[in-house]
Amino acid sequence: MNPRRQKRLYTALVLVSGLAITIGLVLYALKENIDLFYTPNEIVNGKKETGIKPQIGQRLRIGGMVVEGSVKRLGNDLNVQFELADAQSKQNITIVYDGILPDLFREGQGIVANGYLRTPTQVEAFEVLAKHDEEYMPPDLAEAMKGIKHVKPENNPALAKPDASGAY
Amino acid sequence: MIPEIGHFALLIALVFACCQSVLPLIGAQKNNADLTALAKPLVYANFALLTLAMICLAWAFYFNDFSVTYVAMNSNTQLPWYYRLSALWGAHEGSLLLWVWILSLWTTAVAIFSRSLDDVDIARVLAVMGMIAVGFIAFVVFTSNPFERTFPNFPVDGRDLNPLLQDFGLIIHPPMLYMGYVGFSVVFAFAVAALISGKLDATWARWSRPWTLSAWGFLTMGITLGSWWAYYELGWGGWWFWDPVENASFMPWLAGTALIHSLSVTEKRGAFKSWTVLLAISAFSLSLLGTFLVRSGILVSVHAFASDPTRGLFILIYLLIVIGGALTLYAMRASTVVSTHRYKLFSREVLLFINNVLLVVALVVVLLGTLLPLVHKELGLGSISIGAPFFNQISSIWFIPFSIVLGIAPLIRWKQDKLSRHNKTLFTGLVLTLLLSLTFYLPLALDSALTMSGIVLASWIICLTLLEVIKNKSVKKLSLSHWGMVFGHLGFAVLIIGIAVTQFSTVEKNLRMKPGESVNIQGYDFTFESIDFVKGPNYSAYMGEFEVVKGNSQVHLHAEKRYYNVQSNVMTEAGIDAGLWRDLYVALGESLDDGSWGVRLYVKPFVRWIWLGGILMVVAAAFCLADPRYRSILAAKLTTSKAG
Numbered sequence: 001m002n003p004r005r006q007k008r009l010y011t012a013l014v015l016v017s018g019l020a021i022t023i024g025l026v027l028y029a030l031k032e033n034i035d036l037f038y039t040p041n042e043i044v045n046g047k048k049e050t051g052i053k054p055q056i057g058q059r060l061r062i063g064g065m066v067v068e069g070s071v072k073r074l075g076n077d078l079n080v081q082f083e084l085a086d087a088q089s090k091q092n093i094t095i096v097y098d099g100i101l102p103d104l105f106r107e108g109q110g111i112v113a114n115g116y117l118r119t120p121t122q123v124e125a126f127e128v129l130a131k132h133d134e135e136y137m138p139p140d141l142a143e144a145m146k147g148i149k150h151v152k153p154e155n156n157p158a159l160a161k162p163d164a165s166g167a168y
Numbered sequence: 169m170i171p172e173i174g175h176f177a178l179l180i181a182l183v184f185a186c187c188q189s190v191l192p193l194i195g196a197q198k199n200n201a202d203l204t205a206l207a208k209p210l211v212y213a214n215f216a217l218l219t220l221a222m223i224c225l226a227w228a229f230y231f232n233d234f235s236v237t238y239v240a241m242n243s244n245t246q247l248p249w250y251y252r253l254s255a256l257w258g259a260h261e262g263s264l265l266l267w268v269w270i271l272s273l274w275t276t277a278v279a280i281f282s283r284s285l286d287d288v289d290i291a292r293v294l295a296v297m298g299m300i301a302v303g304f305i306a307f308v309v310f311t312s313n314p315f316e317r318t319f320p321n322f323p324v325d326g327r328d329l330n331p332l333l334q335d336f337g338l339i340i341h342p343p344m345l346y347m348g349y350v351g352f353s354v355v356f357a358f359a360v361a362a363l364i365s366g367k368l369d370a371t372w373a374r375w376s377r378p379w380t381l382s383a384w385g386f387l388t389m390g391i392t393l394g395s396w397w398a399y400y401e402l403g404w405g406g407w408w409f410w411d412p413v414e415n416a417s418f419m420p421w422l423a424g425t426a427l428i429h430s431l432s433v434t435e436k437r438g439a440f441k442s443w444t445v446l447l448a449i450s451a452f453s454l455s456l457l458g459t460f461l462v463r464s465g466i467l468v469s470v471h472a473f474a475s476d477p478t479r480g481l482f483i484l485i486y487l488l489i490v491i492g493g494a495l496t497l498y499a500m501r502a503s504t505v506v507s508t509h510r511y512k513l514f515s516r517e518v519l520l521f522i523n524n525v526l527l528v529v530a531l532v533v534v535l536l537g538t539l540l541p542l543v544h545k546e547l548g549l550g551s552i553s554i555g556a557p558f559f560n561q562i563s564s565i566w567f568i569p570f571s572i573v574l575g576i577a578p579l580i581r582w583k584q585d586k587l588s589r590h591n592k593t594l595f596t597g598l599v600l601t602l603l604l605s606l607t608f609y610l611p612l613a614l615d616s617a618l619t620m621s622g623i624v625l626a627s628w629i630i631c632l633t634l635l636e637v638i639k640n641k642s643v644k645k646l647s648l649s650h651w652g653m654v655f656g657h658l659g660f661a662v663l664i665i666g667i668a669v670t671q672f673s674t675v676e677k678n679l680r681m682k683p684g685e686s687v688n689i690q691g692y693d694f695t696f697e698s699i700d701f702v703k704g705p706n707y708s709a710y711m712g713e714f715e716v717v718k719g720n721s722q723v724h725l726h727a728e729k730r731y732y733n734v735q736s737n738v739m740t741e742a743g744i745d746a747g748l749w750r751d752l753y754v755a756l757g758e759s760l761d762d763g764s765w766g767v768r769l770y771v772k773p774f775v776r777w778i779w780l781g782g783i784l785m786v787v788a789a790a791f792c793l794a795d796p797r798y799r800s801i802l803a804a805k806l807t808t809s810k811a812g
Contacts, residue, residue, distance in 0.1 A: 007513065022529055025565060026536070033558035037551035049550045061553050078680050078757075078766055099678050100757030100766040103403070103729075103738040114555070 035061045035114065041089035044121065054117050062123055063112040067092055071107060084111070097125040104130035171236050174224025175315035178265075181217040181272075182305045184210050188298030192291035196365075204291040211279045211294055214301065215272040222269050225314055226256055235322040238262060238314040244328035244734050246706035254339040255329040260463060260479075261314035263342060267459070268304045270343070270350045275301070278354055278379075285375065292361035293354075300353050303486045311479045328706065328734035337397030341390060345417060348387025349455040352420060354379040355427065356452035359445045360494055363501045368445065373435035376448065378798045380431060384424040385789030391417050392782030403740030403755045405676070405770050407778055410559040415538040416458030419531055423451040426527040429520050437582060439509040439517055442502045443524070449498060453491040454531075460487050461538070512584040519577040526570045533562050560671075564618055567664065571625040574657060575632035579639070593635055600631040608665070612773070614673060622668025629661040652792030656785050663781025669774035678757070682764040690771045692752065693717045699765065707732045707739075712765065714743060714754045727767075729756045742768075751775045 038047065038060055046053040054060050064084030070092070071082040078099055083092040095113050105111060105128065115125035188210040195203025225238075229252045234240040242255045242262070257266040275297045282290050308314070332338075355376050362372045394417070399407045408414060427447040434444045460483040511517040537554045544552050575597070579590055604627040605620070614620055633654055640646055675690050686695040697713040709730040716723050725743030732739065742755040750773040757766025 011513070026533055026562060029558050029561045030540075030554070033555055033561070035553045035555060037553060047550050049548050061551075073760065076680065078678055100768060103740055103758075105758075114553075 035059055037061045037063060039086045039089065040064045040084050040091070040093040041086055043093055043117070043123075044089065044091045056117055056119065058117050059115070060117060060123070061112060061114050062093065062095070063110065064089070064093065065110055066105070066107050068107045082107075084113075091121055094122045095125050095128070096122060097128055099126075099128070101128055102130040106130075170224050170227050171233065171315045171317065174221040174228075175313065177217040177220040177224070178305065178309055178313075178315070181214050181221065181268075182302065182309055184214045184217065185298050185301040185305055188214060189295050189302050190298075191295075192298075193295040193364075196288045196291045196295070199288075201287070204287050207291040207294040208279045210298070211272070211275050215276040218265075218269045218272045221315075222256070222265065225262060225265060226253055228315075229253060229256055232326070234324070234326050235317050235319060236314075237316045237318045240318060240323050240326045242329050243326040244706060245325055246734075247326075247329055247334070248705060250339065251329055251334050255333070257342045258329050258333045258338070261308070261312040263346075264304065264308050264312050264463070265314055266343065267346055267350060268301065268308055270346045271297070271301055271304065271353060274347075274350055274354050278357075282375070289361065289365065289367070292364055293357045296357035296360045297353060300357070300490065303490065307479075307482055307486065311482050325734075328732065331707070331730065331732040331735065331737045331739045332401060334706075335397065335401055337393055337401060341393040341397055344386055344393055345390030348383050348385075348390050348424075349417075349420060349458065351379065351383025351386055352424060352448075352452040352455050354383065355448045356494070359448035360497060363445065363497045366501065366504065368441055368505050370435055370438060373431050373441075373444065377428075377431050377435060378793055380424065380427050380448075380451075381789050381792050384421070384428055385786050385793070387417070387421050387424060388782055388789065389786045391421060392779050392786070395782070396779050399775070400742055400744055403742055404768060405674075405742070405753050405755070405772060407670070407775065410537070410556045412538050413458075413462050415534050416461045419534055419538075420451050420454040420458060422527050422531040422534070423447060423454050426524045426531075427451050429527075430524050433517055433520050437509045437511070437517060439507045439511065440521070440524075441507045442498075442505040445498060445502070445505070447524075449491075449494045453487075453494070456483075456487050456490060460484060511582070514580070514587060515584050516577060516580045516582045519573055519580055522573050523570070523577065526566065526573070530563070530566055533566075534559070564622075567622070567625060571629050571661075571664070574660070575628045578633065578636045578653065578657070593632075593639065597628065597632045597635055600635070601627045604631060608669075612669065612673065614669070616672035619668045619672040622664055626661040626664040626668065629657055629664075633657045633661070647795055647797070649792040649795040649797065652788045652790075652795070654788075655791060656788030659781045659784025659788055661781070662777050662784055666774050666777025666779075666781055670772055670778065674770060674772045674775075677769045679767050679769060680760060680764050681767045682762075687769065689769055691718055692771060694754070694769050696765070696767060702728075704730065706734065709741075710756065710759070712743075712754070712756050712767075716745065716752050716754075723752065725752065725754045727754045727756045729759075746776060748776055749773060 036047070036054070038054060040062065042048060043054055043060075043062065062084060064086045067083040067085050071080065073080055079096070080098075080101065081094060081096050083094050085092045095115070096118075097113070097115075102111075109130065112129045113123060113125040114127040114129075115123045118124045188207065191203050191210075192207035194200065195206070225236075227233075228236045228239045229243050230249065232239070232243065232245050232252070234243075238259070238261045239255075242259045243252050247255065255262070257263040275294060278293060278297065279290070282293070285293075358372065358376045358379070362368045391414075394414070395407045398409070399405060427444065430440050430444045430447055433440045460480070463479060463483060509517075537558055541552050541554060544550070576590075576594070579593060601624060605624045608614070608623045608627070609620065614623070637643060637646070637654055677687070677689055679687060681687070681696045683696050683698050686693055688694075693716065695715045695717070697715055699710055699712045702709050702711050707730045709728045712727045712729075714725040714727065716725060723745045725745055726741075727743035728741035730739040730741060731737075740755050740757075742753055744754075745752040750771055753768070753770035753772055755768040757768060759765055
């Protein structure tokens with residue numbers, strides 16, 4: 001091999017290995033950091049598209065309506081617990097969160113939470129996001145909320161207060 | 169009446185923009201001097217018309233003309249006058265009008281400052297900018313008309329501006345950002361015009377540089393302001409969220425940074441020509457993509473304010489035409505562009521090439537992270553989100569090769585060099601780096617490996633940049649653009665120190681506190697003194713008083729929880745004591761049952777350095793632009809044109 005070719009070969013090798021390392025790194029980081037979005041119904045019955053249910057301990061993103069009257073404070077710190085529901089869900093998902101809720105967090109409104117699934121129906125959140133203005137709703141959430149948008153919470157069985165469900 | 173004038177001006181501007189995009193181009197191709205001469209008058213007329221449209225809309229805002237839908241949706245009689253004016257770009261329609269107006273501002277600037285270019289060349293550039301204007305003015309007129317009326321029933325009062333936007337940062341952030349975004353259209357136009365004419369030479373690169381630098385400077389300023397605004401206004405002390413909308417502004421910045429560096433190679437050495445053209449096209453394409461992402465609302469983002477699918481489709485088609493057209497042209501012409509310059513494996517050219525490769529890698533990763541959720545969803549695989557950890561992991565590794573090369577590159581000669589020639593400097597640099605890192609390490613008692621590696625690498629950049637300055641025979645004779653490079657690199661290092669320390673050494677406590685209670689964080693005694701109910705012009709608020717004591721020094725902080733009546737929105741106004749070494753940050757969370765409040769108490773060391781770095785980079789761009797080299801180009805050509 002003449003020196004010029006040798007040089008080219010080395011350059012090519014460096015480039016290829018650089019590319020391989022980069023791609024490997026990106027894929028690894030992606031694998032670690034992709035969070036699937038679930039609605040409360042999908043957590044119980046599996047994702048709409050694939051039918052796959054989340055596993056216990058999985059990091060995920062959940063979006064739904066805060067069930068009226070479900071917000072509970074536990075003890076003397078910031079621990080808070082509330083339930084999420086959507087149009088199809090029969091089983092509410094409980095969110096446990098230790099932190100300050102966003103300004104626009106209200107009962108009967110849509111929120112998104114990032115957290116870990118602890119039991120089949122409980123998510124321990126490390127982040128709770130509420131919509132930014134009256135009009136705005138994350139597109140994912142808007143989709144999950146289709147069908148219940150114009151129903152008053154008290155008229156929707158899915159969103160009825162757990163303790164008042166027999167009253168209708 | 170006045171809004172109709174504005175609307176009418178906009179329509180005429182559309183017609184003029186059509187003429188501007190076609191006639192001069194025909195003139196340039198057919199050598200018809202009459203047609204090419206039309207370019208500049210059309211540009212000036214367009215600017216005048218769009219300015220008129222802006223004034224009309226501003227007038228409607230100032231005098232509370234709620235018969236205009238856009239005004240009714242985004243303003244209110246109780247809103248202070250300066251926010252009423254800045255509300256002009258507070259939402260979709262107005263911000264697009266601002267986009268278009270800034271485009272015509274840049275076009276006018278090109279027309280004025282390029283008098284010495286050949287009439288034919290400048291006609292092509294202006295025509296390309298005209299094409300961009302046609303698309304956007306049509307977009308404003310047909311899908312997002314800010315002058316639409318609510319007749320016959322118009323509201324007595326407006327729906328008010330989103331409280332998040334009622335802030336000084338939001339008065340200047342969008343114009344700055346748009347100046348950056350749209351500024352890249354100039355380089356884009358120069359590149360496309362050069363592809364049409366086939367004249368891709370050093371002159372092209374020399375002319376593109378100042379425009380790239382100024383657009384990049386504005387974009388840097390815009391991003392820095394946005395980050396600063398998010399920090400104090402969103403109420404939880406974050407300064408960058410890797411949110412799709414932020415990424416949308418970051419991608420053109422990365423492309424612009426790569427472009428600045430590759431333009432310098434093209435101008436000085438005649439190398440990388442076709443690569444530079446591709447970058448010039450990419451920078452503006454990414455700006456357009458950013459506009460598309462922000463304005464179509466297809467991405468899940470906390471920034472995704474009002475959005476509408478038909479608008480998304482319009483921008484998508486427009487995007488395909490502009491980017492597709494430019495890339496096709498590029499594909500047809502790129503093979504004719506030959507860089508004759510030769511250089512060896514170890515030379516400044518190669519190091520700048522590595523810089524470009526790394527910046528493009530970063531760009532691709534950000535693009536991937538931003539668009540993957542979208543693709544994933546469209547493929548029917550379900551919604552996903554890619555969070556900040558992905559970007560943080562990648563960027564912390566990416567930074568290692570980037571900063572090592574950044575430190576060395578300015579020392580290396582063009583064309584060919586030997587590493588052994590620099591052994592002494594590199595060794596001195598290494599020793600100084602370790603010393604500088606120690607001066608950070610000892611007082612801060614840093615325990616995170618990531619912070620330390622960030623500090624060491626940033627120190628490496630600082631030390632080598634300063635050594636490079638000293639090594640020059642006469643520091644006084646260094647050119648302004650050389651100082652620009654020095655400031656730019658130092659700014660980057662300062663930014664990295666800020667990020668590294670803030671990210672890993674911030675102490676954040678979210679607590680439940682009653683008035684009268686205190687807590688100690690990092691040696692600071694935070695006392696929640698009292699909470700009061702106060703009234704503002706268009707809001708009512710709870711104002712929390714905090715006292716922070718450390719040793720003999722004490723500061724008072726006011727944190728507010730505001731309730732904006734019109735939109736029934738709640739806003740958090742953080743109380744911040746800013747300092748070069750640390751920020752004290754207090755924000756009210758929610759009011760809890762027993763009179764206590766959820767409170768955020770943060771001690772954030774070095775957070776100011778992040779924006780200080782951004783400001784240094786803007787200064788760097790200003791230094792480069794002030795370099796007499798560019799003025800002398802202008803002057804020289806002006807005299808020749810007078811002589812001729």
